[in-house]
Amino acid sequence: MVKVAILGASGGVGQPLSLLLKLSPYVSELALYDIRAAEGIGKDLSHINTNSSCVGYDKDSIENTLSNAQVVLIPAGVPRKPGLTRDDLFKMNAGIVKSLVTAVGKFAPNARILVISNPVNSLVPIAVETLKKMGKFKPGNVMGVTNLDLVRAETFLVDYLMLKNPKIGQEQDKTTMHRKVTVIGGHSGETIIPIITDKSLVFQLDKQYEHFIHRVQFGGDEIVQAKQGAGSATLSMAFAGAKFAEEVLRSFHNEKPETESLSAFVYLPGLKNGKKAQQLVGDNSIEYFSLPIVLRNGSVVSIDTSVLEKLSPREEQLVNTAVKELRKNIEKGKSFILDSSKL
Template sequence: MVKAVVAGASGGIGQPLSLLLKNSPLVDELALYDVVNTPGVAADLSHISSKAVVTGYLPSDDGLKKAFTGADIVVIPAGIPRKPGMTRDDLFKINAGIVKGLIEGVAQYSPKAYVLVISNPVNSTVPIAAEVLKKAGVFDPKKLFGVTTLDVVRAETFVASITGEKDPQKLTIPVIGGHSGETIVPLFSQATPSVEIPSEKLDALVNRVQFGGDEVVKAKDGAGSATLSMAYAGFRFAEKVLKAAAGEKGITEPSYVYLPGVPGGDVIAKTVGVEYFSVPIELGPSGVEKAVDVVSKANDHEKKLLEAAYKGLKDNIAKGVDFANSPPPQK
């Protein structure tokens, strides 16, 4: 019996993500948690003829405890969306507090669950989650993931549009670093099957992968950010974690993890100079079974991109750690 939790289930990412999880044969029980509308979302989804039993909880009546208790996997898309002109950093203060509270719930009620953080800014919210779990004495670095799959999905899609590949999912493109702007580094040189990107299109392609979120915010004209594609990406990663947990072998996908705490991560951490970093990880029943070193094979163009990523990540990580250890006073 697999129990999945979506924390932030009523939002723009949470609803389509919950729909995808409800439809998954890997999920037996789906618990939805949010501050508004969750019983209605749960009732709606419960009419779908798939096996997962759906429940919805609000903060009242011990809702957090009921939702999280016994969870095998907790996916956290909770938070406010990005608005036009708003950077991921602008979201920080609000979303950081939301994530901190939810992770305190994980620590108390489902400390052994796989935890997938989608809430932006991921570069900072994952370190916040780690600090909270450390304080509670339940931190397992192999089970804490920052979901960066949307960057991978965009890379696959955008490259396919250049190369003519009809099925973008046939491409494997490592996208590493972080999950915002210049911290996102696509390694097109390590794509399989190999791809030829015309030199005159390379810079624009890198920029589009790094700032694809802005494209969506602009196109939605103030009505939201990347919700449907993020829900798909979050589900794709969650499904891989669940398949690996069930014993399927050979599953690898990039994710933003605490490198010193995962097998193979120490060597990469020394190279990149930061403790949190997204690299391809081999998944298994224990979570991260191995971090794959693709950094050392980066070409000269990619190494320049990585230098900018390291700088941005250092600041983002420090911000998250500081927030977790000294949160601003509640108003």
């Protein structure tokens, strides 16, 4: 079985994420860490009658949290609020993620690190560069969790099909739409690229197709506005994060993934088919991109580039737009680590 650690367990994403992973049959030990309240949350969850143990640790006990952890999820950070841009988020969350990843490199150097904190496009490069400086980086062990974009795409695709043609919409199952749609690119705004792999559905959507794309890209804004400043996507993010973590955990047991075309934001140069992916997106120097991954024993062993070989002209436009923005996001993250090392 597997020990899983959650860093940022008392936050809006961390608490429901902790609950969902306490329910997972693939977890034997759940370790919760935060600067406050993690001990109480751990005690609360430990009363649930699943077979995993659950312990919460205080802010001075990160070594105990991480010791022997095989999977580490990082939802820690400041949430989005109205008027708060992802750049603002970056400034606040970059230091948090750097500190936590440094601890992982020190106390759990072989752990698979799943970065949930936003902005993923910049924080994953921070995690990678931090581990590189420590001499602890393994390309297949660092994953940016972009799964909420797929969860939204599955939901919204059925919603728009229902609007256009209720009969066709009613024939769809939101829980299995990952067989007909995937999401690649990055994890913010126009870097998010929904790809409907069943092209007959693009035809069915007709004029709703562009509305679908925009809603997947900016769906998070709906939640920020609806919560009236009280937070961002927390419950849906926890659900998506737990689903992604469960796929990683399943791979430890050599079980087939339940989600087809499961994507993650990964470091391309270190992975099989990484160079091919760079060529297909038209930028041989871009180091990170979210694409369907192949997992083995909890790590990414290769990426599936087939989706990039079948793009429509509109999807190619989306990729080109995403790559331009991603380059800036990635550089921001890398510079945070590399520039600070020069001081």
